[in-house]
Amino acid sequence: MGYHVLAVFSGTTARPPVGLESPLAAASHRGNSFFDVDHKELERKVSETLDDAHYAAKPNRKVVRSADGENGFSMEVGPYVSYANRNGVSAVFSGEISSWPGVDMVQVTHDAFVRGENEGANHNDAAWLLDFYSTFADDIDADCTDHALSALSQVDGRFAFIVYDELQRRVWAARDRAGAQPLYWGASPDGRFMLGSDPIDLAACDPTPTAFPAGTLYASEGRQRVCSPGERGWVIAGETWPGQLLSFLRDPINTSRWRDVKAIPRLTSQGSMCGAVYRVASERAIPIF
Numbered sequence: 001m002g003y004h005v006l007a008v009f010s011g012t013t014a015r016p017p018v019g020l021e022s023p024l025a026a027a028s029h030r031g032n033s034f035f036d037v038d039h040k041e042l043e044r045k046v047s048e049t050l051d052d053a054h055y056a057a058k059p060n061r062k063v064v065r066s067a068d069g070e071n072g073f074s075m076e077v078g079p080y081v082s083y084a085n086r087n088g089v090s091a092v093f094s095g096e097i098s099s100w101p102g103v104d105m106v107q108v109t110h111d112a113f114v115r116g117e118n119e120g121a122n123h124n125d126a127a128w129l130l131d132f133y134s135t136f137a138d139d140i141d142a143d144c145t146d147h148a149l150s151a152l153s154q155v156d157g158r159f160a161f162i163v164y165d166e167l168q169r170r171v172w173a174a175r176d177r178a179g180a181q182p183l184y185w186g187a188s189p190d191g192r193f194m195l196g197s198d199p200i201d202l203a204a205c206d207p208t209p210t211a212f213p214a215g216t217l218y219a220s221e222g223r224q225r226v227c228s229p230g231e232r233g234w235v236i237a238g239e240t241w242p243g244q245l246l247s248f249l250r251d252p253i254n255t256s257r258w259r260d261v262k263a264i265p266r267l268t269s270q271g272s273m274c275g276a277v278y279r280v281a282s283e284r285a286i287p288i289f
Helices: 023-030 039-055 105-114 125-134 143-152
Strands: 005-009 061-065 072-076 081-086 089-097 157-165 170-175 184-187 193-196 216-220 244-247 261-267 273-280
Touching: 005 039, 005 089, 005 157, 005 170, 039 061, 039 072, 061 081, 072 081, 072 089, 081 125, 089 125, 125 157, 143 216, 143 244, 244 261
Parallel strands: none
Antiparallel strands: 005 072, 005 193, 061 072, 081 089, 089 157, 157 170, 170 216, 184 193, 216 244, 261 273
């Protein structure tokens, strides 16, 4: 099965769990604000990362960059990898799924016809993923994730996907419950957050990239979008909800709740802790590589 995807995001767009960063970089980034970042330099490094993966790959590799240049995708489009963009939301999907829960295929096809899209443009999993994501796009707090987890728990198939919403400055990523579709993630010392199907493309990460935990959804809220006032007052969404890594596997004892995600310390050959890998608790069958 052919697949190859890479996504690179700036630290001002999405932050990974601290365990994916080197301890020194994590401490440094916590003290930085959006305005402290050298955006031109970050844009250059993101561009280089995408281009390196692009030129080393097959001719059908596609590179897509966001308008700000600090975020982007590189992918090998084919039968098992698809890309779609709509209203500022980009989605890359690898794997295969028979249907998306909560998506009315007849209604979606009708809406595509009304928009003047040709029939083939709507028949790939990345396009279905956009419809799936659109049901949560306006939610800005943690409550939206339970709805998303419930839907993901019903998906049958092997998949790994990444969604970037430029308006919300939000990143979503998920991997199937069995870990059948490869996905790795990590963070570079200069604040780039990377996800990809091949760890070679994530060579800049420190510590080295690790497998994205099977059966989980990563959701990171944007750092620049100001929420409407609520019980927390006016807040920057990214500071209040910097990102979550949540399992969409039910707890075997209490099926009304989701299993926890555990951080397992990573050690160097000298025995020093250098980060963490993540896995769903009480699921020994899921490989962590």
